[in-house]
Amino acid sequence: MVSRRPRLLHTATLLTAGDTHLAEDLVQAALTKLYVAWPAFQRADNPDGYVRRVLVNALIDEKRRVWRHRERSMAVLPDVAGAVPAGAGVAGEAVKQALRELPPRMRAAVVFRYFYDLDVAATADALSCSEGNVKSQTARGLERLRAALPTFSSQGATP
Numbered sequence: 001m002v003s004r005r006p007r008l009l010h011t012a013t014l015l016t017a018g019d020t021h022l023a024e025d026l027v028q029a030a031l032t033k034l035y036v037a038w039p040a041f042q043r044a045d046n047p048d049g050y051v052r053r054v055l056v057n058a059l060i061d062e063k064r065r066v067w068r069h070r071e072r073s074m075a076v077l078p079d080v081a082g083a084v085p086a087g088a089g090v091a092g093e094a095v096k097q098a099l100r101e102l103p104p105r106m107r108a109a110v111v112f113r114y115f116y117d118l119d120v121a122a123t124a125d126a127l128s129c130s131e132g133n134v135k136s137q138t139a140r141g142l143e144r145l146r147a148a149l150p151t152f153s154s155q156g157a158t159p
Contacts, residue, residue: 001031008051014111015059017099022062029058052126056108063104098148102141105129109137110145 008030012023033054034041044050099107105127112123113134123138124131 001034004051005031008055011052011111011116012055012059014099014115015055015104015108017102017107018096019100026055026058026062029062030054033058046122046125049122049125052112053128056105056127059104059108094149095145098145101148102144106137106141106144109134110141113138 005027008027009023012026012030013020016022016026030051034051041047041050099110102110108127109123112118112126113120118126120131120134124134127134127137129137
């Protein structure tokens with residue numbers, strides 16, 4: 001797990017649309033769940049898929065927490081240095097904001113399909129849903145992203 005933690009954190013950061021603090025929390029929750037379910041993880045045919053599923057479930061659990069709804073987001077956090085990767089600029093922030101607007105499962109479908117280039121079957125496995133559900137969630141997610149990013153959509157770039 002030590003060698004896979006950076007990749008887990010990267011995946012969690014994408015799933016949280018750039019919220020690095022929440023991504024850290026998700027990775028910790030996922031690692032705890034994996035520790036508790038270690039025998040099941042060892043028996044898994046696809047360990048990477050198993051971990052992706054645990055991360056998505058942790059994200060959904062986190063979004064359901066009552067106290068999360070009382071938190072107020074701030075545009076600028078004083079203790080975060082370099083929250084936006086170099087070169088991401090306005091486009092990167094616009095994409096992150098558009099991703100934040102998507103529901104967690106829809107965001108996960110888009111992230112797995114387009115950021116990780118997983119096929120429909122692997123994404124369905126990671127989300128524990130049908131392939132048809134992945135297709136519809138992805139289509140709706142892309143539709144919402146195009147609506148939220150009209151400048152980038154008109155230039156021929158697909159979010």
